[in-house]
Amino acid sequence: MTTAVAPKHTSPFLSVSKHRMEALSDGVFAIVMTLLVLELKIPELARNVSVGDLGRALAHEAPVFFSFAITFMFASLFWYLHHVLLNFLTEFPRKLIVLNLAFLMFVSLLPFSVGVQGHFLRNPLAQTIYFSNQFAIATFLLLQWRLAHHLSVVTDPSGNDSRIFNVRLIALPVGTVLAIAVTWVNSIFSYYAFMMVMILSRAYTTRKYRKN
Amino acid sequence: MTTAVAPKHTSPFLSVSKHRMEALSDGVFAIVMTLLVLELKIPELARNVSVGDLGRALAHEAPVFFSFAITFMFASLFWYLHHVLLNFLTEFPRKLIVLNLAFLMFVSLLPFSVGVQGHFLRNPLAQTIYFSNQFAIATFLLLQWRLAHHLSVVTDPSGNDSRIFNVRLIALPVGTVLAIAVTWVNSIFSYYAFMMVMILSRAYTTRKYRKN
Amino acid sequence: MTTAVAPKHTSPFLSVSKHRMEALSDGVFAIVMTLLVLELKIPELARNVSVGDLGRALAHEAPVFFSFAITFMFASLFWYLHHVLLNFLTEFPRKLIVLNLAFLMFVSLLPFSVGVQGHFLRNPLAQTIYFSNQFAIATFLLLQWRLAHHLSVVTDPSGNDSRIFNVRLIALPVGTVLAIAVTWVNSIFSYYAFMMVMILSRAYTTRKYRKN
Amino acid sequence: MTTAVAPKHTSPFLSVSKHRMEALSDGVFAIVMTLLVLELKIPELARNVSVGDLGRALAHEAPVFFSFAITFMFASLFWYLHHVLLNFLTEFPRKLIVLNLAFLMFVSLLPFSVGVQGHFLRNPLAQTIYFSNQFAIATFLLLQWRLAHHLSVVTDPSGNDSRIFNVRLIALPVGTVLAIAVTWVNSIFSYYAFMMVMILSRAYTTRKYRKN
Numbered sequence: 001m002t003t004a005v006a007p008k009h010t011s012p013f014l015s016v017s018k019h020r021m022e023a024l025s026d027g028v029f030a031i032v033m034t035l036l037v038l039e040l041k042i043p044e045l046a047r048n049v050s051v052g053d054l055g056r057a058l059a060h061e062a063p064v065f066f067s068f069a070i071t072f073m074f075a076s077l078f079w080y081l082h083h084v085l086l087n088f089l090t091e092f093p094r095k096l097i098v099l100n101l102a103f104l105m106f107v108s109l110l111p112f113s114v115g116v117q118g119h120f121l122r123n124p125l126a127q128t129i130y131f132s133n134q135f136a137i138a139t140f141l142l143l144q145w146r147l148a149h150h151l152s153v154v155t156d157p158s159g160n161d162s163r164i165f166n167v168r169l170i171a172l173p174v175g176t177v178l179a180i181a182v183t184w185v186n187s188i189f190s191y192y193a194f195m196m197v198m199i200l201s202r203a204y205t206t207r208k209y210r211k212n
Numbered sequence: 213m214t215t216a217v218a219p220k221h222t223s224p225f226l227s228v229s230k231h232r233m234e235a236l237s238d239g240v241f242a243i244v245m246t247l248l249v250l251e252l253k254i255p256e257l258a259r260n261v262s263v264g265d266l267g268r269a270l271a272h273e274a275p276v277f278f279s280f281a282i283t284f285m286f287a288s289l290f291w292y293l294h295h296v297l298l299n300f301l302t303e304f305p306r307k308l309i310v311l312n313l314a315f316l317m318f319v320s321l322l323p324f325s326v327g328v329q330g331h332f333l334r335n336p337l338a339q340t341i342y343f344s345n346q347f348a349i350a351t352f353l354l355l356q357w358r359l360a361h362h363l364s365v366v367t368d369p370s371g372n373d374s375r376i377f378n379v380r381l382i383a384l385p386v387g388t389v390l391a392i393a394v395t396w397v398n399s400i401f402s403y404y405a406f407m408m409v410m411i412l413s414r415a416y417t418t419r420k421y422r423k424n
Numbered sequence: 425m426t427t428a429v430a431p432k433h434t435s436p437f438l439s440v441s442k443h444r445m446e447a448l449s450d451g452v453f454a455i456v457m458t459l460l461v462l463e464l465k466i467p468e469l470a471r472n473v474s475v476g477d478l479g480r481a482l483a484h485e486a487p488v489f490f491s492f493a494i495t496f497m498f499a500s501l502f503w504y505l506h507h508v509l510l511n512f513l514t515e516f517p518r519k520l521i522v523l524n525l526a527f528l529m530f531v532s533l534l535p536f537s538v539g540v541q542g543h544f545l546r547n548p549l550a551q552t553i554y555f556s557n558q559f560a561i562a563t564f565l566l567l568q569w570r571l572a573h574h575l576s577v578v579t580d581p582s583g584n585d586s587r588i589f590n591v592r593l594i595a596l597p598v599g600t601v602l603a604i605a606v607t608w609v610n611s612i613f614s615y616y617a618f619m620m621v622m623i624l625s626r627a628y629t630t631r632k633y634r635k636n
Numbered sequence: 637m638t639t640a641v642a643p644k645h646t647s648p649f650l651s652v653s654k655h656r657m658e659a660l661s662d663g664v665f666a667i668v669m670t671l672l673v674l675e676l677k678i679p680e681l682a683r684n685v686s687v688g689d690l691g692r693a694l695a696h697e698a699p700v701f702f703s704f705a706i707t708f709m710f711a712s713l714f715w716y717l718h719h720v721l722l723n724f725l726t727e728f729p730r731k732l733i734v735l736n737l738a739f740l741m742f743v744s745l746l747p748f749s750v751g752v753q754g755h756f757l758r759n760p761l762a763q764t765i766y767f768s769n770q771f772a773i774a775t776f777l778l779l780q781w782r783l784a785h786h787l788s789v790v791t792d793p794s795g796n797d798s799r800i801f802n803v804r805l806i807a808l809p810v811g812t813v814l815a816i817a818v819t820w821v822n823s824i825f826s827y828y829a830f831m832m833v834m835i836l837s838r839a840y841t842t843r844k845y846r847k848n
Contacts, residue, residue, distance in 0.1 A: 013511045013585045020446060020507055022232060027454025030239025030663075034247065034320040035458065042327045051337045058328075058341075069317065076313040083232055087225045101500040105493065108458045115466045116482075125475045129482070161225045234656060239454075242663025246671065246744045254751040263761045270752075270765075281741070288737040295656055299649045373649045437723045437797045444658060444719055451666025459670065525712040529705065532670040539678045540694075549687045553694075 018092045021100060028104045029079045035111045036068045039118060067118035071110055078107060078137055081172075084165060085145055090153050096144050103140035109133050127183035127190050131176045138172035145169050160209040171201030230304045233312060240316045241291045247323045248280045251330060279330035283322055290319060290349055293384075296377060297357055302365050308356050315352035321345050339395035339402050343388045350384035357381050372421040383413030442516045445524060452528045453503045459535045460492045463542060491542035495534055502531060502561055505596075508589060509569055514577050520568050527564035533557050551607035551614050555600045562596035569593050584633040595625030654728045657736060664740045665715045671747045672704045675754060703754035707746055714743060714773055717808075720801060721781055726789050732780050739776035745769050763819035763826050767812045774808035781805050796845040807837030 043049075043057035082103070086092070113133035120126035145166070148154050156162055175197030183190035255261075255269035294315070298304070325345035332338035357378070360366050368374055387409030395402035467473075467481035506527070510516070537557035544550035569590070572578050580586055599621030607614035679685075679693035718739070722728070749769035756762035781802070784790050792798055811833030819826035 011585045013579070013589070014508055015511075016504065016507055020450060023235065023447065023450040024454055024503065026232060026235040027239055027451055027663075027666075028458055030236055030243060031454060031458040033316065034240055034243040035461075037247075037320050037324050040321075040324045042324070042331050045332070047332060047334075049332060049335060051335060054332060054335055054337050058337075072313075072317045072320070076317075079236065080228065080309065083228055084226055087227075097504065101496075104457065105496045105500075108461050108496070109464075112461050112464045112466070119466050120469070120471060120473060120478060122471075123473060123475060123478055125478050125482075155225070161223045165225070235659065238656060238659040239451075239663055242451075242660055242667060245740065246664055246667040249671075249744050249748050252745075252748045254748070254755050257756070259756060259758075261756060261759060263759060266756060266759055266761050270761075284737075284741045284744070288741075291660065292652065292733065295652055296650055299651075367649070373647045377649070435797045437791070437801070438720055439723075440716065440719055444662060447659065447662040448666055448715065451663055452670055455666060455670040459673075521716065525708075528669065529708045529712075532673050532708070533676075536673050536676045536678070543678050544681070544683060544685060544690060546683075547685060547687060547690055549690050549694075 015094050016092055016097055018086060018089065021092055021097070022086060025082060025100070025104060026079075028108055029075060029082075032107055032110050033072055033075050036071055036114060039064050039068060039111070039115050063121050064118040067114050067121075071114040074134060075107065075110055078141070081141055081169070085141065085148075088154050088156075088162065088165070089148055090155055093148070093151050093153055095151065096147060099140050099144045099147065103137060103144065106133055106136040106140065110137075122187050124183045124187050127187050128180050131179045131183070131190065131194070135173050135176040135180070138169070138176060142169045142173060164205040164209050167201055167205045171197055175201075227306050228304055228309055230298060230301065233304055233309070234298060237294060237312070237316060238291075240320055241287060241294075244319055244322050245284055245287050248283055248326060251276050251280060251323070251327050275333050276330040279326050279333075283326040286346060287319065287322060290353070293353055293381070297353065297360075300366050300368075300374065300377070301360055302367055305360070305363050305365055307363065308359060311352050311356045311359065315349060315356065318345055318348040318352065322349075334399050336395045336399050339399050340392050343391045343395070343402065343406070347385050347388035347392070350381070350388060354381045354385060376417040376421050379413055379417045383409055387413075439518050440516055440521055442510055442513065445516055445521070446510060449506060449524070449528060450503075452532055453499060453506075456531055456534050457496055457499050460495055460538060463488050463492060463535070463539050487545050488542040491538050491545075495538040498558060499531065499534055502565070505565055505593070509565065509572075512578050512580075512586065512589070513572055514579055517572070517575050517577055519575065520571060523564055523568045523571065527561060527568065530557055530560040530564065534561075546611050548607045548611050551611050552604050555603045555607070555614065555618070559597050559600035559604070562593070562600060566593045566597060588629040588633050591625055591629045595621055599625075651730050652728055652733055654722055654725065657728055657733070658722060661718060661736070661740060662715075664744055665711060665718075668743055668746050669708055669711050672707055672750060675700050675704060675747070675751050699757050700754040703750050703757075707750040710770060711743065711746060714777070717777055717805065721777065721784075724790050724798065724801070725784055726791055729784070729787050729789055731787065732783060735776055735780045735783065739773060739780065742769055742772040742776065746773075758823050760819045760823050763823050764816050767815045767819070767826065767830070771809050771812035771816070774805070774812060778805045778809060800841040800845050803837055803841045807833055811837075 040061060043054065043061075045053060045057055049057075110133060113130045116126045117130035145154075149157055154162065175194045178197055179190040179194040182193040252273060255266065255273075257265060257269060261269075301308075322345060325342045328338045329342035357366075361369055366374065387406045390409055391402040391406040394405040464485055467478065467485075469477060469481055473481075534557060537554045540550045541554035569578075573581055578586065599618045602621055603614040603618040606617040676697060679690065679697075681689060681693055685693075746769060749766045752762045753766035781790075785793055790798065811830040814833055815826040815830040818829040
């Protein structure tokens with residue numbers, strides 16, 4: 001995967017190889033995905049607790065487990081999108097480094113925002129923190145993509161794959177902003193609002209670009 | 213290990229390289245194996261505690277240590293099986309990504325399910341949670357294997373190595389389901405039931421395929 | 425990135441490849457960047473807490489969040505400088521291993537020193553611990569750089585890129601020492617002192633070396 | 637680093653590449669080195685605590701800091717020895733996998749055994765746990781080395797580098813066993829006993845093999 005092409009935009013010494021940026025990113029994602037399990041606490045009960053009591057104690061953790069699973073999916077999605085973005089790049093220009101590190105910083109905040117959301121599931125502020133985190137991640141991904149176009153380091157920028165990816169990257173911040181708006185009306189519907197944007201954007205790209 | 217063969221099933225931009233899927237997986241496994249040690253708590257005793265008191269306090273942690281060791285072995289086993297599975301693949305088709313991420317999600321739940329089992333060692337519900345986690349991991353491994361066959365990305369799918377691996381991957385979910393059933397009768401025997409299935413499946417493959 | 429050149433300074437068996445030193449370093453950096461989020465505690469409030477109460481509880485965490493963000497940036501900066509340093513090296517001599525591991529040791533102390541600083545933001549001792557940690561990291565980076573010159577394993581050591589990097593590596597320990605001095609006069613100005621040294625050193629290199 | 641040589645000892649599908657074994661090992665080492673910092677607790681004091689009180693509170697952590705530093709060095713040493721061992725191997729035979737995973741398991745116990753030792757610094761049982769952990773790590777390294785010789789996968793097994801490495805790998809378990817014996821007489825001298833074995837073994841190899 002590591003391209004041997006000489007970078008155009010920076011001194012070879014001051015540039016970062018795609019390989020090491022991937023290694024750091026994969027490390028951060030692996031930790032973020034796994035740290036979430038620390039939110040799942042073992043119930044403090046006697047060692048000879050009855051099945052019923054243990055079951056009830058674990059049932060209290062269901063919302064935490066639910067947000068763990070949902071967020072594992074989001075972290076996976078961002079990992080995949082980040083991977084696809086790097087697939088498109090012919091090199092990793094120095095100017096993208098800061099955007100990528102900001103992206104990773106908000107990725108590493110996921111366990112916190114998920115913990116807050118998992119504890120206060122129907123609190124619109126908790127939902128806002130959660131979706132704002134996702135918004136920041138998605139935005140720094142989109143900014144990397146746009147800057148990469150601007151610096152002309154994207155392979156086949158007008159191809160169908162590139163255009164589909166573009167729509168997807170725009171749909172994410174739009175969906176999270178909509179989710180934040182909806183959560184202040186009804187916190188339960190925020191997820192559905194987000195999902196609706198995702199599904200619509202996918203339907204749009206399928207209709208528009210898959211035909212050709 | 214990273215194959216340079218052009219993927220058949222997906223656009224090269226939207227596909228994930230075996231290399232990065234390995235990097236993410238190795239990261240998750242490394243963390244899961246290491247996080248377990250957090251279950252081992254340092255006894256809260258005076259700094260000048262006697263040898264006898266420290267010994268007694270640490271002896272209380274023996275079951276936790278035991279489940280740490282057992283689970284390190286299970287995580288190692290799954291890491292190895294995942295490695296072998298990727299060895300067989302000529303490419304990493306996009307459709308496998310979701311199955312692989314679901315596999316990793318249940319791998320990252322291991323510290324929790326092991327913690328529950330370590331705290332409530334003779335509770336059948338705790339044992340069920342533990343073996344259900346293993347069942348989910350094993351099943352997503354098996355599903356990847358089956359889908360890879362379906363997509364024709366398996367090297368030498370009718371060879372002996374492939375058949376032996378197939379039996380092993382089927383034995384794991386069977387063994388965990390049996391362990392869950394047995395734990396509700398006698399929680400102590402659940403491990404033995406699981407181990408019995410493993411040993412039988414190994415004896416079967418040795419007899420059937422190693423001869424040729 | 426991994427150079428296949430035969431090392432000059434050590435037996436090939438006893439030497440460490442750049443690749444594995446990078447892998448260990450990237451792992452440590454990924455963890456350090458992510459561990460910081462553990463300092464952000466989820467408020468212990470009722471699940472049906474009001475938006476106002478949750479907001480006030482989270483506002484108390486603002487200084488911790490602030491130092492998390494600042495330190496993510498510092499860890500990112502050190503990761504980048506470490507990357508650039510390795511870019512300059514034609515091989516990784518055995519004598520650098522100890523310096524690099526000492527560098528990583530102080531990098532892994534960052535979550536602690538940041539935690540201390542985040543909790544006692546206006547305490548000059550807390551600030552001193554924080555900047556001393558940064559000083560140690562920067563110094564071990566500088567020592568690696570100097571030793572690499574001494575061992576003649578730096579590519580183009582008298583080139584402009586190399587000279588600019590040299591000024592930057594010297595500016596960091598100077599800036600942190602100044603910040604430590606300033607914090608005992610006025611803890612608020614310590615950051616500004618540090619930043620001033622960074623900006624001045626950058627202005628100096630731009631004026632002196634970018635022209636040519 | 638990844639050798640493309642066809643493995644002699646196992647089916648290519650069932651074998652593990654050196655590359656992935658390195659990746660898992662580097663991950664575990666990076667986490668173990670970094671987890672230790674979790675032993676360093678931020679003092680629970682008022683935010684406007686005086687410099688004197690904060691200093692006294694942090695001074696109480698000196699032994700923990702000391703064992704963090706010592707153990708970072710040990711983990712670094714084992715990482716380096718593991719790296720050298722893999723440098724010598726022409727392939728990674730399947731039979732070594734279990735030994736390597738057992739090695740990693742005891743590496744991941746380091747934060748626990750160090751925590752115990754750091755809390756009960758003059759308790760011979762705590763010292764015994766600490767050095768037993770080091771003994772287990774060293775022994776599984778030695779067993780890998782011996783088995784690799786037995787399987788004839790070591791490059792230049794009778795060369796000087798190989799012989800020096802052999803002496804070093806034998807010195808480690810000897811030194812830890814001596815340290816355990818000494819700790820029951822005087823816990824302070826256990827480190828010196830260990831260090832003495834290390835220095836003697838180094839003097840021996842320098843005298844015997846460096847001359848040629």
